[in-house]
Amino acid sequence: MSPHPASVIQHVKDIANMSDMEKKHVPIIDIEGTPRAGEPFEVTVWVGKEMAHPSEAEHHIEFIDLYLDNSFIARCDLTWGFTYPKACFSIMLDNPGTLKAYERCNIHGDWAYSVEVSV
Numbered sequence: 001m002s003p004h005p006a007s008v009i010q011h012v013k014d015i016a017n018m019s020d021m022e023k024k025h026v027p028i029i030d031i032e033g034t035p036r037a038g039e040p041f042e043v044t045v046w047v048g049k050e051m052a053h054p055s056e057a058e059h060h061i062e063f064i065d066l067y068l069d070n071s072f073i074a075r076c077d078l079t080w081g082f083t084y085p086k087a088c089f090s091i092m093l094d095n096p097g098t099l100k101a102y103e104r105c106n107i108h109g110d111w112a113y114s115v116e117v118s119v
């Protein structure tokens with residue numbers, strides 16, 4: 001998969017002072033433990049961690065993607081009504097980089113967040 005087009009991606013302006021719209025849409029990345037090169041570790045991406053996002057036919061999160069820099073790692077497709085927009089990926093890295101999470105809301109578009117990860 002190619003990277004999401006930068007022109008349509010929305011980013012949080014201040015993670016410590018998010019608007020309600022940002023709280024519902026920014027895909028927060030949690031990394032479990034201290035990653036080590038070549039060993040699996042868990043990355044959880046949570047949309048609506050601070051303010052729940054709806055999971056209804058009219059308004060829902062369609063997918064959550066995870067990238068390292070510009071390399072696609074994984075996608076979690078979501079079905080409204082059955083899923084909560086939170087995805088756990090077990091990944092393994094050989095080099096440090098920037099983990100980027102993307103999500104798509106069917107009404108409010110694409111949102112992204114990123115964190116540096118060292119291994």
Ligand SMILES: [Fe+2]
Binds near residue numbers: 060106
């Ligand atoms: Fe939304």
